[in-house]
Amino acid sequence: MELLYKDSARIDESALKETVQQLNEYREYLNTVLSKNDYDAPECSVNLPVDQQLIGLVKETQKKKISKKLKYMVVIGIGGSSLGTKAVYDAVYGFTDAIDCKRFPRLIFLETVDPEYLRRFKNFLEFEVSKPEEILLNIISKSGTTTETVANAEIIIEALGKKFSEEQIDERIVVTTDENSKLWNVAKLKNLTLLPIPKEVGGRYSVMSPVGLFPLAATGIDIESLCEGAATMRKNCIENELELNPALISAALLFLNAKAGKTINDNFFFAPQLESLGKWYRQLMGESIGKEKNLRDETVNAGITPTVSIGSTDLHSVGQLYLGGPLDKFTTFIWARNQEDPITLPKKLMMPGLVENLQNSSAQGLMEAILEGTKLAYAKKELPFMEIIMPEISAFALGEYLQFKMIEMMYLGKLMDVNTFDQPNVELYKIETRKILKAKKTA
Amino acid sequence: MELLYKDSARIDESALKETVQQLNEYREYLNTVLSKNDYDAPECSVNLPVDQQLIGLVKETQKKKISKKLKYMVVIGIGGSSLGTKAVYDAVYGFTDAIDCKRFPRLIFLETVDPEYLRRFKNFLEFEVSKPEEILLNIISKSGTTTETVANAEIIIEALGKKFSEEQIDERIVVTTDENSKLWNVAKLKNLTLLPIPKEVGGRYSVMSPVGLFPLAATGIDIESLCEGAATMRKNCIENELELNPALISAALLFLNAKAGKTINDNFFFAPQLESLGKWYRQLMGESIGKEKNLRDETVNAGITPTVSIGSTDLHSVGQLYLGGPLDKFTTFIWARNQEDPITLPKKLMMPGLVENLQNSSAQGLMEAILEGTKLAYAKKELPFMEIIMPEISAFALGEYLQFKMIEMMYLGKLMDVNTFDQPNVELYKIETRKILKAKKTA
Structure with missing residues (x-):
């Protein structure tokens, strides 16, 4: 897995390092959680x-x-x-x-x-x-x-x-x-x-x-491969050296961008099969850092709102909003390299002359050109983004991604000073629902 | 279709009326578009x-x-x-x-x-x-x-x-x-x-x-029924009387809530089959009002970010964020009445004692209790929302909903002073993509 962010995330390198510095103690603590290898800590x-x-x-x-x-x-x-x-x-x-x-x-x-x-x-x-x-x-x-x-x-x-x-x-x-x-x-x-x-x-x-x-x-x-991917990644994500630790970088970028008003994190997957992976992250981010109170019980209404977009489909839907609308988003582009690409366009087009430079292209090539074009447009508009490249869509790579994001969230929760592991406000609607069900029964 | 909003939308009745007043001229103009019955106007x-x-x-x-x-x-x-x-x-x-x-x-x-x-x-x-x-x-x-x-x-x-x-x-x-x-x-x-x-x-x-x-x-x-639903609704949506015109109310509530910092509009469907209807609206809202420039060519980066949630599923995902997180959302709850409800829980539960007051409930009854509980929790947290009730999920009701939302968006675009019908920023990525495809060909 690769994480690209330099320049594009629009965060000063020194601010990034300073933020990561704040996580040093917690990173070492995570290290001990790994070493102890038990189920005691959250x-x-x-x-x-x-x-x-x-x-x-x-x-x-x-x-x-x-x-x-x-x-x-x-x-x-x-x-x-x-x-x-x-x-x-x-x-x-x-x-x-x-x-x-x-x-x-x-x-x-x-x-x-x-x-x-x-x-x-x-x-x-x-x-x-x-x-x-x-x-x-x-x-x-x-x-x-x-x-x-x-x-x-x-x-x-x-x-x-x-x-x-x-x-x-x-x-x-x-x-x-x-x-x-x-x-x-x-x-x-x-x-x-x-x-x-x-x-x-x-x-x-x-x-x-x-x-x-x-x-x-x-x-x-192959769940063993899935777990191997996760096991590889959990080691990376406790590394001290910034460049080896994508979770530290990603958490700090999300935090600093949120502080700068980018309180929506759009997860823009250029692979439609990853939409459900986006929805998994929606819960992870929504529940972990969407918090009324901080750790000192002060009301903060903290959080970043995660959204999921699918490329290139959603360029034809919310692309206009993203490129022209409110400057409240930090985007994570996610895509997967493909080793093989069996899908090419015909040499002789059935309907020529509609789109330039199309014959003999490949589906993968088109997707990459559209993503490249999108990133250039974001850069021109000074819209901040990072980019995650999965080596392929496989059990191993998915294991890596899932583990990366779970540890990223622990760091992010720490930076935001909230309890990353509870969901107290959900009780609110559950209590009301139970009352209603009870009233219905006794009616 | 019913639209409920009083108290829950947390907008002063006089502010609502004043905003709707601003739309009077445009509403009359829409009226003439209907009467002319041609394809000249946007x-x-x-x-x-x-x-x-x-x-x-x-x-x-x-x-x-x-x-x-x-x-x-x-x-x-x-x-x-x-x-x-x-x-x-x-x-x-x-x-x-x-x-x-x-x-x-x-x-x-x-x-x-x-x-x-x-x-x-x-x-x-x-x-x-x-x-x-x-x-x-x-x-x-x-x-x-x-x-x-x-x-x-x-x-x-x-x-x-x-x-x-x-x-x-x-x-x-x-x-x-x-x-x-x-x-x-x-x-x-x-x-x-x-x-x-x-x-x-x-x-x-x-x-x-x-x-x-x-x-x-x-x-x-049944496309005739779909069109009939839309035809019925388009008449409602040019009505002068506020209570008869859901598009006017809804547009004004979205506008006023956005002005008050609620720049995300969560469309929370308590019916999983309507998720794609939410995605349709995501484009409608995103492209129509997500605009860099207003009508006087001033840079405004206007827009409201539409999100789609599914009840009750997403209460177990982003519910915590919505109830405890940033106060940046105006929610539209959408659900459909069901005439018949063939799904009930067994009289004798296989696994009794896990959830109170469950035996003999119906699936529809549970969904309604959860939605009711959710609305009460939102109200307690003073989170603004409106509620749209479809009479059922049918071609006619879907036609009504689609038409309602399209006219709502025209009013909303007018209030936001943007061109509701273009999508100029999308060209940005397209231009870059075309350059890349051309370079690939000549490489």
Whole structure:
């Protein structure tokens, strides 16, 4: 992975170094978290990719539960229980699922409780699933009490009950949750297969735990390679030398640009298959640093609003806003090198004369020219940006990226003086919702 | 459609009235655009939904080109040439395409020129399309010279050439473009079927032109109902009386909130099938009011940044940011009433005791309770919002919504003193890209 930012990020080198300097102590602390290699600190998610025991448990469960007959892996989870898995799955397979109906096993996500989606999903179960071994339900909830997840699980299990016996269904469920959560205990009583989440690992930092690893392994993604990518990156991200440590640089640039009024961070992916990776980051940044209070309990309403854009598509949508509109954005361009490029335009065009210099171009060449043109336009308008180049879109490279961004966020939270690992304001709507549900019941 | 905003939008009623007052002249002007019923003014897109001749032409082309054998309608277009179609298609069918592989005809969009997507798409053509009448290519480009669209068309037509004769392929192409554009003339020479876009109708306002109507009709969506919804709404949106005119209210609220520092407009859809409708609006708002210069050519860097969120999913992602983070957002909650609700939770839960008051709830009831809880939390935090309630998710209701938002944007552009219909800064990156492509050729 490469990170390019000099000149383009429009941050003075000395300001950058000074900011990074502030992180020195925390960087050393992260170093000790890595060395201790346990799950005590809030930052402990960095130890997941080298936890051979946990990875081994996932692979064992995979052996027990997944056969070549598996067609549909249903992830019942929301937020941190689905976004990381979706990021990796969509990047590798999922972004073409609608035109690739015969590739199995497929991952299907049940996140919210939309009645129309559920109606169609029940239809799908009725007509497309004929044997228990064709389907696996992975019910994922860290707390074990997530309303949408529990509701979806109940609805789907009841629907499957019309086809299979209770015993058959129970055999096709894997529950991923905190050890000794309510869900853990209920599942244990019912003798369901369980996978644990280390208690200190927060939802948005859990992609390298069984939360992400099990469903990804089930669909044939090389989770060892994913973890290797993450393990490589976590070492880089505790390096003292600035140029070796992309997380330090990136956190400092985000912080300094936010201080200069660039309070939106647009993640502009020139690869449509990475849209879900952007949505994963949206939670990571939104929840980690979007905070009403700082660490001294002062009201600060801190945060940077993450947005996700897709190149070149969104140049034809929000490109005008980005190039002409408010100067409130710091952009991260992300793209992947491609080793091979089998897609070229015909030598003899069917409709010549419409676009200059097109014949014999390649799709990759066009994308690169458009990205290059976009960066030049941003530079001309003095719009700040950095650029992340992935070596390719693979399990390894995605592991690197995910780990890079999680450690970047820890540094950024530190700079912003907020608790990077909690989400206290979310309780607000949950409390109100529980009141409403209770009132409905007693009505 | 209902628009609720009192108290919640946190705008003084007198400030609202005063702002609306400023729009009186423009509202009367819009009235004359409607009465003239032609395509002369930049606002003329409002006349599309009542243009029986153009709608008739679409239906005629549908009769000629679409049979029961059609399986795949491929929309080759980007930006305004795809987003409106995708908004309606995804809302009605597309959001479950990946779990509903046997429903035909399906719409497939080719927007950017991603090599991996193209590689898989060519595979798909090879294995899933066996007869010419199973596929139709709708090549859509207003200017007729959109790089991505022309490139994609060339690549796909060449790929089809391995299966079908040139004559067979030509018969399966419909080209939608401005009359007498370069593409129009090339297509005419080749005797391809053509559909016109009225010249003054801008891309982001073109969903009710053949751009949107033809592919939507091809997939079985009731375009007459869509246009009726739009026709009903365009009348409301020129009403003098404030309470009858949601576009006036909404534009004024967006404007006043932006003036008060709420420069992000989050479109929070409590219906996952409306995500593409949000992306359509993202272009509409981004391109229409994201402007470097105002009408007096002064540099203003005007604009509001549109974001799209999905309830309840994103409460588990950016909910913390929205409730605790920077006070820079004005939220539009959008949801649809459902007449029927077939999805209820089991009477006897499989995993009882995890979430209170769950048994016997309905999916719709849960969604409503979560939305209600969210609105209460926003109100407690004094976060401004308005609420749009669609009567249902149908062609008619979507037509209403699209038209409402297009006229809202015209009013908003007027208030912001910008040209609502151009996108001059987009040229910046295009010029640079053309230079790069030229240099590559001569290299």
